[in-house]
């Protein structure tokens with residue numbers, strides 16, 4: 001299991017320090033939550049902040065867009081060369097076109113599904129995707145309760161992935177901890193995002209290791 005700590009739960013007054021700390025503690029990816037205050041009722045950070053603080057990151061960036069104007073934000077964040085750039089299927093009229101654009105910029109395209117969205121909705125996009133991000137909370141805030149129906153969704157998605165594109169990864173984001181990590185693993189999940197669990201612990205190395213099963 002790969003682990004991507006969400007910096008939403010980091011100390012925003014010491015963001016570079018916290019990004020360095022999770023990289024030193026052995027995380028696999030650095031998850032950056034980008035919220036525009038329109039698509040979700042919260043506002044976070046743009047490239048003006050992410051670019052300087054991510055200079056200390058020794059692990060690849062995993063950027064999660066929660067925005068209305070995906071095209072605009074893809075253009076804003078592409079120069080930072082994240083490994084993964086994901087956008088919400090629910091906020092995009094032309095997901096297939098946007099996936100091709102992200103790929104043409106040298107970035108691995110990923111798509112995100114809210115808790116209510118059926119995995120079948122993205123079946124015909126799977127061949128073009130490197131990762132699917134399943135939300136296990138409603139997007140917008142850290143520290144929420146895990147929605148367990150994501151486990152059934154992950155299993156269904158795994159079947160579709162095995163049929164269409166076995167190389168595509170499944171990522172789960174929201175309410176992840178050592179309490180649900182084994183169920184997530186059994187459901188076929190490859191990558192977990194964890195914010196409050198990791199940043200709320202007093203030993204980042206131990207917390208990250210407890211999820212790298």
Ligand SMILES: O=C(CO)[C@H](O)[C@H](O)COP(=O)(O)O
Pocket residue numbers: 006008009031033064066137138139140141142143144173174175176193194195196197
């Ligand atoms: O995308 C997100 C919220 O929209 C965050 O990545 C997610 O909530 C992680 O935080 P936590 O592990 O505390 O739930």
Ligand SMILES: [Co+2]
Pocket residue numbers: 006031032033064173193
């Ligand atoms: Co996220």
